[in-house]
Amino acid sequence: MATMNRPLTxxxxxxxxxxxxxxxxxxxxxxxxxxxxxYDKSKDKIITVPEGSPFPFAAAYRESLKLKSNRCQCCNKKVGLTGFWCHCGKVLCGxxxxxxxxxxxxDFKTADRLVLAKQNPLLKPDKLDTRI
Incomplete structure (x- = not known):
């Protein structure tokens, strides 16, 4: 068995x-x-959404985090743990x-277009037709 010679400090x-x-x-x-x-310090950090976010629902999401509700915002029915969070920031019943x-x-269409534009870069064909 080989011993490792490490300096002791x-x-x-x-x-x-x-x-x-x-x-x-x-x-x-x-x-x-x-x-x-x-680990304890990193666990206590609060993750915030930047103000200049390209997603329009980010502001609504920040607002919804502030308003913790357990009632449907349309019919005022108590939802408890089964509430659904909408993209507009409301808590809703079934x-x-x-x-x-x-x-x-x-606006789902605009949000999806932003996501697609971010995920799919613009592909341009080769300028020389003879290249394969």
Whole structure:
């Protein structure tokens, strides 16, 4: 069995144990604690939709996040966990979940065109006809 010759250094946090270069000069315990702290910090971050978003429903989505509701916004029926979120930002019951039923103001055609334009780049034919 080959032994690895690594230089021993003390832990960077000063706990008195040996630290390793692979773990940022931390011992295994302090390295685990630092990873756990980083994870807790990243979990608390709030994801926001930028203001200049090309999608028209982004503003409605931001508004809907602020208004947590458990009632249908058309008939005021209590929906609980079975509520449907519409693209226009409303919480709706099973009867009003379709865009025709609640007179949705969301423009699906424009939103889909924006998505298609973003996903499909413009393809141009070769300018020389003789090339294959």
């Amino acid at each position: 003390l832990c960077a946090k000063g706990c008195g144990r040996n630290g390793w270069a692979e773990t940022k000069n931390l011992c295994s315990w302090c390295y685990f604690e630092s990873i756990k702290e980083d 009867l009003h979940r379709y865009p025709i039923e609640h007179s949705c103001a969301f």
